[in-house]
Amino acid sequence: DIQMTQSPSTLSASVGDIVTITCRASRSISIWLAWYQQKPGNAPKLLIYRASSLESGVPSRFSGSGSGTDFTLTINSLQPDDFATYYCQQYVSQSWTFGQGTKVEI
């Protein structure tokens, strides 16, 4: 199975900061990577698919990049609504896997 490793596990930031979360796959997944945002008590929400495609309705301060094994989610000018946990997910293989999550907190 492909392992997904996110870093950091927790990130302390302030409103207006630029935040970067990384996700590394144990082998190449091309661009088959998604990013999700989850707030406590809520279901995850798709932010990015195919590594860099922004889901409709998601603010443009969110962006994704990367291919192969190394990927990045960037949040430009962090807003109060962005404090949440973020997960990457690979979906190239017959066994999809999530990263362990990154909690963005104040």
Added chain:
Amino acid sequence: EVHLVESGGGLVQPGGSLRLSCAASGLSFNTYTMTWVRQAPGKGLEWISYIIGSGQSIYYADSVRGRFTVSRDNAKNSLFLQMNNLRDEDTAVYYCAGEPAPGARWGQGTLVTVSS
């Protein structure tokens, strides 16, 4: 608008069975790959299974293979998760979701508690 609603969760004893359902609306259901994901209390997301639109191909995580069975009824826009031989570690909120593609949505989740 796409809407997914899970049902069927509850309390079950170890070794017991439970069947979850996911009712879909607002999408051409038979064209969508659907997935089940779970989240144990205070933990991260764990992918369980996905089933392609036709239902012809289904894949499972090692942790549930042989115990869980996914199916779909495209005529009724419904997805199912049959869970047998449940263990304590299967306690989680179970979500149905569309594949990571434009417009993908998740249900609100249904809680399954395995305990004696």
